[in-house]
Amino acid sequence: MLIVFGLYPVLYSLWLSMFKRNPATRIETFRPSWNWSKVFADDRVIDAVSVTLTYTLIALTIQLVLGLAIALLLDSDRKGFGLLRSLMILPLVVPPAVTGMMFLLMYDGSFGVISHMLYGLGLLSPSTPILAGGTSALWGVIIADVWQWTPFMVLIMLAGLRALPKDPFEAAAIDGATDMQAFFRLTLPMMSKIIALAVLIRGIDLFRIYDYIKVMTDSGPGTATETLTAYAGTIYFKNADFPYASTVALFTLILVVIIANLFIKIFKVRF
Amino acid sequence: MHDSTLKLTLRYLVSIIIVGIFVFPIAWWGLTSVKPISAVFDKDRIVVFDFEPTLENYRVTVLGYSKRSSKEDGKTLMGTSGNNSYDGRSSIVSSVIVAVGSTLVTTIMALLASYGLSRMRFWGSQGYLNWILSQRFLPPVAIIVPLVFIFHDMGLRDTHTGLIIAHTLINIPIAVLLLKSFMDDIPIDIDQAAMIDGATRFQCFWMVILPMVKGGLAATAVLCFVFSWTEFLLSLFLTNSIRTIPVKITTYVTSTGSEWGYISALGTSAILPSFIFILLVQRHLVRGLTMGAIKD
Numbered sequence: 001m002l003i004v005f006g007l008y009p010v011l012y013s014l015w016l017s018m019f020k021r022n023p024a025t026r027i028e029t030f031r032p033s034w035n036w037s038k039v040f041a042d043d044r045v046i047d048a049v050s051v052t053l054t055y056t057l058i059a060l061t062i063q064l065v066l067g068l069a070i071a072l073l074l075d076s077d078r079k080g081f082g083l084l085r086s087l088m089i090l091p092l093v094v095p096p097a098v099t100g101m102m103f104l105l106m107y108d109g110s111f112g113v114i115s116h117m118l119y120g121l122g123l124l125s126p127s128t129p130i131l132a133g134g135t136s137a138l139w140g141v142i143i144a145d146v147w148q149w150t151p152f153m154v155l156i157m158l159a160g161l162r163a164l165p166k167d168p169f170e171a172a173a174i175d176g177a178t179d180m181q182a183f184f185r186l187t188l189p190m191m192s193k194i195i196a197l198a199v200l201i202r203g204i205d206l207f208r209i210y211d212y213i214k215v216m217t218d219s220g221p222g223t224a225t226e227t228l229t230a231y232a233g234t235i236y237f238k239n240a241d242f243p244y245a246s247t248v249a250l251f252t253l254i255l256v257v258i259i260a261n262l263f264i265k266i267f268k269v270r271f
Numbered sequence: 272m273h274d275s276t277l278k279l280t281l282r283y284l285v286s287i288i289i290v291g292i293f294v295f296p297i298a299w300w301g302l303t304s305v306k307p308i309s310a311v312f313d314k315d316r317i318v319v320f321d322f323e324p325t326l327e328n329y330r331v332t333v334l335g336y337s338k339r340s341s342k343e344d345g346k347t348l349m350g351t352s353g354n355n356s357y358d359g360r361s362s363i364v365s366s367v368i369v370a371v372g373s374t375l376v377t378t379i380m381a382l383l384a385s386y387g388l389s390r391m392r393f394w395g396s397q398g399y400l401n402w403i404l405s406q407r408f409l410p411p412v413a414i415i416v417p418l419v420f421i422f423h424d425m426g427l428r429d430t431h432t433g434l435i436i437a438h439t440l441i442n443i444p445i446a447v448l449l450l451k452s453f454m455d456d457i458p459i460d461i462d463q464a465a466m467i468d469g470a471t472r473f474q475c476f477w478m479v480i481l482p483m484v485k486g487g488l489a490a491t492a493v494l495c496f497v498f499s500w501t502e503f504l505l506s507l508f509l510t511n512s513i514r515t516i517p518v519k520i521t522t523y524v525t526s527t528g529s530e531w532g533y534i535s536a537l538g539t540s541a542i543l544p545s546f547i548f549i550l551l552v553q554r555h556l557v558r559g560l561t562m563g564a565i566k567d
Contacts, residue, residue, distance in 0.1 A: 012417035073286050080283070084290045086553060091293055093545035095501035097517035098538045102296050105303065105531050113299060147296060208411070211503045215521055236416060236508075246416040 014250060035247035044223060044231060045248065049255070051138070052227040056206040059142045059149075063202060064195070066146070067153020072183075074154070075161045085158070089151045096148065100215030103144040107131055131217055134224035141212050141225055149205075153198055160194035161187070196267040200260065207256050228252040297542070304328050304535035328536035359537045362519035366541070368431050369506075369515060370499040373438035377495045378488065380439070381446035386476050388447065389454035390462060400448075411441065411504045419508055429510050437509055438499040445498070446491050453487030454480065490552040497545050516541040 039045055074085050094102070106114040109129030118130075131137045164187065172182045188195075210229045213219060219226035219234060226234070229252060236245040307325050388400060418437065419428065427433030457480060465475045481488075506515045514522070516537065523534045 012421070070289055073282065073289065076282070078279070081286070084286050086550060087290050087294050089549065089553065090297060090546065093497055093501070093549045094297065094542050095503065095517040095545075097501075097503040097521055098541060099296075101520060101534055101538060102300050105535070106296065106299065147293065151293065210411075214503075214507075242416050242420075249414075249416065 035244050038244065039247055039251050044226070045228070045251070047223060048226050048228045048231045051225060052207060052209070052229075055138065055142060055145075055209060055225075055227060056203060059145045059206055060199060060203055062142070062146050063150050063153050064199060066150045067198075068157050068195075070150070070154045071157030071161055075158060088154055091148050092151050092155075094148065096211035097215050099144055099148050100212045103140065103147075104131075104216055107140055132221055134221060137217050137221060138225050141216055144212050144216065145206070145209070149202060152202065156194060156198045157191070160191050164190055192267075196263075200263055200267075203263070204256060204260055207259070208252070228255070300535050300542075301539050303531060304539045306532065328532040329540070359516065359519060359533075359540075362514045362516050362537075363540070365431065365434075365513050366500060366515040369434045369438060370496050372431065372435040373442060373499045374492050374495045376435060376439045377442045377446050378492045381443055381450050381491065382481075382488065384443075385447050385450035385454055386480065389451045390459065400451075415504065415508050418505075422509055429513055431513060434506060434509055434513070434515070437505045438502060441502070441505070442495045442498055446495055449491050449494070450484065450487060453484045453491075457483050493548045493552045496548060500541070500545055 070088070074081055074088065091099070103114075106112045107130045109115055109132075112130075115130060128136075130140045168186050168190075169182060172186060177185070208229055209227055210233065213225055213227055213230045214233065217225045219230045223231075228248065232245050232248040232252065235241050235248060239245075305325060305328070307327070422428040422433050422437075425433075427436065461479060461483075462475055465479045466472075470478070500515075501517060502515070503517045506518045510518070520534055520537055520541070523530050523537075
């Protein structure tokens with residue numbers, strides 16, 4: 001079953017990507033290199049790669065730093081922190097599509113609560129809603145992503161912190177190390193494996209972002225938030241050019257595999 | 272480390288504020304779902320608490336009362352629902368069927384596969400593991416186009432069975448690796464002891480190992496349920512008339528404006544089951560999300 005539904009579609013995709021679709025006659029002819037040369041010449045693909053990379057890097061950095069900080073903050077056995085940790089993971093189970101809608105509601109130019117807060121602070125004017133400007137729209141989507149997935153980082157980091165041995169910290173405290181020194185010299189190096197793993201998992205997911213873009217901006221305004229997967233979706237739905245859509249999707253897959261394997265090699269991640 | 276009282280208070284305060292920020296959107300969403308329309312769409316100010324709470328939105332989306340009759344008086348009969356495009360009942364039913372179905376199939380298949388992978392070394396077992404893992408790299412978008420064709424040819428498109436198979440496909444890698452990590456925790460001596468006592472392989476699995484991984488099994492099942500419940504892309508592409516909740520909800524956004532009341536009501540109902548389930552297995556959650564790589 002895994003072969004039928006897992007491997008076969010990829011091969012089928014590859015096969016499909018070798019056809020050229022004539023938009024007028026809807027006839028597909030076998031031209032192996034047509035779509036692939038189109039991918040590398042397509043400006044929208046290049047734009048989409050840069051949007052995807054920007055999105056992934058910014059969101060990943062924020063999530064990692066926030067996640068680690070919050071994990072350190074909540075890593076306590078005192079009363080109440082258990083409850084706070086439980087509340088912290090709630091965003092994880094909200095369907096991403098629903099998350100998109102939530103933020104859509106809060107960003108709304110005329111009655112959105114976040115928009116109103118920003119109006120109050122003078123950071124935003126009602127004439128330019130958050131999701132209408134190119135840069136701010138990308139940030140809007142990133143914030144939704146950060147909201148949903150920082151708890152994931154927190155969870156992993158908490159598990160990592162909990163697994164750390166106690167002795168080195170006691171030794172460091174006796175030797176008069178400050179908390180800062182203990183963190184940078186002990187916690188970070190010992191956590192490096194877990195951090196690398198978390199970055200890998202999140203990075204792959206971020207690279208395949210689709211739900212938020214689809215729900216919140218639908219690649220807009222213009223193509224300012226068009227990621228690779230969103231572009232593939234657009235080709236599929238709007239142009240119905242299935243061969244080209246699967247070419248772009250495969251291109252995404254190849255990029256993910258290359259980047260992920262480089263990362264695994266460089267940081268020696270082990271599962 | 273002994274925190275001073277001031278430091279401790281500060282830590283509590285900061286923690287509460289941060290967690291508060293993360294809970295806020297959900298709370299706001301829930302609040303929106305019980306607001307009357309006038310409070311949701313107030314342009315001049317943000318209505319926080321000063322409104323008449325109403326269950327109107329839930330009546331329309333979850334119970335399927337038609338919009339108008341529900342507004343006129345509270346006791347009208349079920350709307351014939353033909354004219355109520357905000358009726359979310361069928362999508363709730365679809366979501367439940369698909370989520371429960373795929374959870375069952377995934378768990379059973381993963382249980383058998385993970386036992387084999389955990390206890391036996393056979394030709395290609397490591398390769399098989401790596402390959403399962405690599406499925407995780409796959410952007411669903413990359414296989415969606417061929418999947419649509421395959422499903423169409425097999426007559427699975429727009430059926431519950433089809434969606435169950437699709438969700439099973441994406442959940443199996445996670446489930447297998449997760450269950451394997453739970454089974455690896457059980458020493459192999461136990462198997463050997465059971466088999467020396469005359470148990471067959473299957474008896475050993477069924478009567479000895481299975482009871483010991485019950486907790487892990489529950490965690491896996493819940494995670495599969497949540498993943499299937501929240502899945503969006505496959506459901507969007509593979510169905511037309513059968514809509515799961517996440518897909519259905521996006522259809523409420525229309526060019527003439529979005530019915531935020533209905534959206535948030537259906538959204539809240541969609542989040543609640545996941546909340547309850549996830550709190551039940553919170554202990555195993557870290558392992559689940561990292562596919563067994565991190566043991567808590």
